[in-house]
Amino acid sequence: MKFSRNMALSYEILATHKLRTFLSMLGIIVGVGAVVLIVAAGQGASKRILDRISDMGTNLVIVNAGQTRIVAGRQRQMAMVTTLVPDDAKAILTNCPSVRLAAPAINKKLSIKFESENANTNVVGMTPDGFPIRNIEVISGRVFDTEENRGRRRVAILGPTVVKNLFGTDDPIGQNIRIGRVPFDVIGVTQSKGTDANGADQDDLIIVPLATAMRRLFNVTYIERLYLQAINADALYQAEKEIRSILRERHRLRGKPDDFTIQNQVTLLKSERDTSQSMTLLVGGAAGISLLVGGVGILAVMLISVRERTGEIGLRRAVGALRRDIRNQFLMEAAILSCSGGILGVLSGVAGALILSHLGYWETIISWPSVWIGFFFSTSMGIIFGIYPALQAARLAPIEALRAE
Amino acid sequence: MIEVEQLEKTYSTGRMATPVLKGISFRINEGEYVAIMGTSGTGKSTLMNILGCLDKPTTGRYLLDDTDVGSLDDDALSHLRNKKIGFVFQQFHLLERSTAMRNVTLPLIYVDEYPEDVEKMAEKALAAVGLTDRRQYRPNELSGGQQQRVAIARALITDPEIILADEPTGALDRKSGLEVMSIFKKLHQQGHTIILVTHDQAVAEHAQRIIVLKDGQITEDRLIKKQRDPDLELGNGEEKR
Ligand SMILES: Nc1ncnc2c1ncn2[C@@H]1O[C@H](COP(=O)(O)OP(=O)(O)O)[C@@H](O)[C@H]1O
Ligand SMILES: [Mg+2]
Numbered sequence: 001m002k003f004s005r006n007m008a009l010s011y012e013i014l015a016t017h018k019l020r021t022f023l024s025m026l027g028i029i030v031g032v033g034a035v036v037l038i039v040a041a042g043q044g045a046s047k048r049i050l051d052r053i054s055d056m057g058t059n060l061v062i063v064n065a066g067q068t069r070i071v072a073g074r075q076r077q078m079a080m081v082t083t084l085v086p087d088d089a090k091a092i093l094t095n096c097p098s099v100r101l102a103a104p105a106i107n108k109k110l111s112i113k114f115e116s117e118n119a120n121t122n123v124v125g126m127t128p129d130g131f132p133i134r135n136i137e138v139i140s141g142r143v144f145d146t147e148e149n150r151g152r153r154r155v156a157i158l159g160p161t162v163v164k165n166l167f168g169t170d171d172p173i174g175q176n177i178r179i180g181r182v183p184f185d186v187i188g189v190t191q192s193k194g195t196d197a198n199g200a201d202q203d204d205l206i207i208v209p210l211a212t213a214m215r216r217l218f219n220v221t222y223i224e225r226l227y228l229q230a231i232n233a234d235a236l237y238q239a240e241k242e243i244r245s246i247l248r249e250r251h252r253l254r255g256k257p258d259d260f261t262i263q264n265q266v267t268l269l270k271s272e273r274d275t276s277q278s279m280t281l282l283v284g285g286a287a288g289i290s291l292l293v294g295g296v297g298i299l300a301v302m303l304i305s306v307r308e309r310t311g312e313i314g315l316r317r318a319v320g321a322l323r324r325d326i327r328n329q330f331l332m333e334a335a336i337l338s339c340s341g342g343i344l345g346v347l348s349g350v351a352g353a354l355i356l357s358h359l360g361y362w363e364t365i366i367s368w369p370s371v372w373i374g375f376f377f378s379t380s381m382g383i384i385f386g387i388y389p390a391l392q393a394a395r396l397a398p399i400e401a402l403r404a405e
Numbered sequence: 406m407i408e409v410e411q412l413e414k415t416y417s418t419g420r421m422a423t424p425v426l427k428g429i430s431f432r433i434n435e436g437e438y439v440a441i442m443g444t445s446g447t448g449k450s451t452l453m454n455i456l457g458c459l460d461k462p463t464t465g466r467y468l469l470d471d472t473d474v475g476s477l478d479d480d481a482l483s484h485l486r487n488k489k490i491g492f493v494f495q496q497f498h499l500l501e502r503s504t505a506m507r508n509v510t511l512p513l514i515y516v517d518e519y520p521e522d523v524e525k526m527a528e529k530a531l532a533a534v535g536l537t538d539r540r541q542y543r544p545n546e547l548s549g550g551q552q553q554r555v556a557i558a559r560a561l562i563t564d565p566e567i568i569l570a571d572e573p574t575g576a577l578d579r580k581s582g583l584e585v586m587s588i589f590k591k592l593h594q595q596g597h598t599i600i601l602v603t604h605d606q607a608v609a610e611h612a613q614r615i616i617v618l619k620d621g622q623i624t625e626d627r628l629i630k631k632q633r634d635p636d637l638e639l640g641n642g643e644e645k646r
Contacts, residue, residue: 005513005514005519006514008507009500009503009507009511009514012502012503012507013500013502016502311498312500314498315498315500315511316511316514316515317459317483317486318457318459318486318492318498319486319487319492319511319512319515319559319563320483320484320486320487320488320512320515320516320563321483321514321515322479322480322483322484322515323479323480323483325514325515397460398459398460399454399459399460402459402494402498
C-alpha cells in the first residue's frame with residue numbers, strides 16, 4: 001500500500017538520474033537480451049537440423065560399412081571395410097518384412113570436367129530406389145532406371161551447385177561431361193537441398209547408377225552404404241533388428257562384433273536434437289551468468305544511491321517512515337530497475353532475433369519460456385542484490401542520516 | 406503536553422564521552438510558543454532531536470502527552486513523529502528533484518490511513534504558507550524563503566500538535582526570516598505548540614517564552630513581556646522602502 005504511494009516518487013528519482021539508471025540496467029538488459037537471442041538462435045538451429053534430417057528421407061534407415069564414429073561432427077568410417085555388397089540390399093529386401101525399399105550406394109570425390117570447366121565433386125553411385133528413399137527430387141530431366149543401372153550406362157544427374165560451377169546458367173541436360181576420364185551424359189538436375197546440419201553443401205554432388213560407378217569409376221566390388229526405407233515410422237527399430245540379423249548372418253559374424261553401423265532417422269534426430277539443445281543450454285547458461293553480473297551492477301548502483309540519499313532517508317524517517325518502509329522503498333527501486341532492465345532486455349533480444357531472421361543470416365525462433373525465465377530471473381536478481389543496500393538504508397539512524405546532508 | 410525530567414545526553418565516540426545535556430527539566434503545555442536559545446554547541450539541536458523523538462536521552466524521562474517516549478520502540482517512535490510532530494530544519498531538507506507539491510505530501514506516504522483528498526490537503530498547506538502558485542516548482546526554482554515555507558507546509562500537512570523548528574531562519578535573509586516567523590505566529594494562533602530553536606535573541610523574542618541553555622543546562626526560563634510581531638515589522642519594512 002505504501003508501495004503505491006511511493007511509486008511516483010521513486011519513479012521520479014530514478015528518472016532524474018537517467019544515465020545512472022540506464023547504466024545500472026545495462027547488465028540486466030544485455031544479460032536478458034543475450035539469453036533471449038541465443039535461445040532463439042539455438043531453437044532456430046535446432047529446427048533447421050530437424051528439417052534437414054527429415055529432408056534426408058522418409059522412414060529412413062542407414063547402414064554404413066564398418067564401425068563409424070562421429071569425428072568433428074561428421075560420421076567417419078574407422079577402418080576400410082569391404083564386406084558390404086549390393087547383394088546385401090537384395091537379401092534385406094527379400095528377408096526383412098519391415099523394409100520396403102533398399103538402395104546400395106557408394107561415393108567418392110572425383111574431378112569432373114565440362115569443356116574447359118573443372119571441378120571436384122562428390123560422385124554418388126546409387127540405385128534408382130535411392131531417389132525416393134532419400135527424398136531426392138529431379139526437377140529437370142529425368143531419373144535413370146533399373147535397366148540403365150544394370151547396363152552400367154554412363155548417365156549422370158547433377159546437383160544445382162555442380163550445374164552452376166560447370167554450366168553457369170546454361171541448360172546442362174544432354175551435355176557431355178567427364179567424371180575422371182569417363183564421359184557421361186547429363187540427364188537430370190536435382191532439386192536444391194541447401195546445406196546439411198554440419199554446413200556442408202548438399203547440392204554439390206553427381207548421382208550416377210551404382211553399377212556404373214562401381215565398375216567404371218571406382219573399380220570396386222563393395223559398397224559403403226545402404227539406404228533403406230521402413231514400411232512405416234513405427235517399424236524403424238523392428239527394421240533395424242531384422243537388418244542386423246540378416247547382415248550378421250550374411251557376413252558370418254557369429255561371435256564377432258558388427259562390421260557395419262545401423263542408424264535410423266529417429267536416433268539421428270534425437271542425437272542431433274540433444275547436441276543442439278545442450279549447446280543452447282550451455283550458451284544460455286553463459287548468458288545467465290551475465291545476468292548475475294547485471295545483478296551486481298544493480299548492487300553497486302543501489303549502494304551509491306543509498307549513500308547519496310542519506311539525507312533523504314533521514315528526512316523520510318523524521319516524517320514517519322518505518323525502517324521497513326525505507327527497506328521496501330529501496331527494494332522496490334531495485335525491482336523497478338531490474339524489471340525495466342528485463343523488459344528492455346527482452347525487447348532487444350526479440351528485436352535482435354527478428355533482425356537476424358529478417359536479414360536472412362540465421363533462422364531464429366523466439367522461445368517464450370526463455371523470455372519469461374530471463375525476465376523473472378533478472379527481476380529476482382535485482383531484488384536479491386537490492387536486499388543488502390536496502391537493509392543498509394533501513395539501518396541508518398534518523399539523526400545520523402539527517403546530519404549527513 | 407511535553408514534560409522532560411532530568412534529561413541527560415552523552416555522546417560517546419570511541420573512548421571519548423562528551424556530556425552534552427546535563428539534567429534538563431521543563432514542561433511545555435499545549436499551545437505554547439517556546440524558544441530554546443543558547444550559543445552554538447550548547448546542545449540545542451541535541452535537545453530538539455530528543456523532543457522530536459529522533460533520538461533518545463542517555464538518562465531521564467520524556468513524557469509526550471502522557472506517553473513515556475523512552476519505552477517506545479523504533480516503529481512506535483516513527484508513528485509518533487508522523488502523527489504529532491512537524492519538523493522544520495535550518496537547511497530545509499527538501500527532495501531536490503521533486504515539486505513543492507510532492508515534497509509537501511511526503512509525510513502522507515507514511516500515515517496509517519491514506520487520505521483521499523491528498524491534493525486538497527497539500528493545496529491547503531501550501532496556501533497556509535502563501536505558495537499556492539508555486540505548487541509545481543522544484544526547490545531549485547524557489548528562493549530560500551520559499552523553500553523554507555514549502556518545508557513548513559510539509560510539517561503542517563499531517564496537522565501535527567507540535568512544530569519543532571531548528572534554526573528555521575538561520576539560512577534566510579531578514580525579510581524571508583520574518584515571513585517565516587509570521588507563519589509561525591499564525592500557526593500558534595491556530596493552536597499548534599511551537600518550539601523554536603535559535604541562537605539569536607532577536608528571533609527568540611517572537612516566542613512567548615524563552616528557555617536559555619548554557620553548557621547543557623537551563624540557566625533561564627522566562628516569559629517574554631513584549632513579543633515581537635513579525636507582521637508589524639514586515640509592514641514597516643515595506644513602508645520604509
Ligand atoms: N552525534 C554526535 N556525536 C558526538 N558529538 C556530538 C554529536 N552530535 C552533537 N555532538 C556534540 O554535542 C554538542 C552539542 O551539539 P548540538 O546539539 O548540535 O549543539 P547546538 O545545536 O546547540 O549548536 C556539540 O559539542 C557537538 O559537537
Ligand atoms: Mg544546532
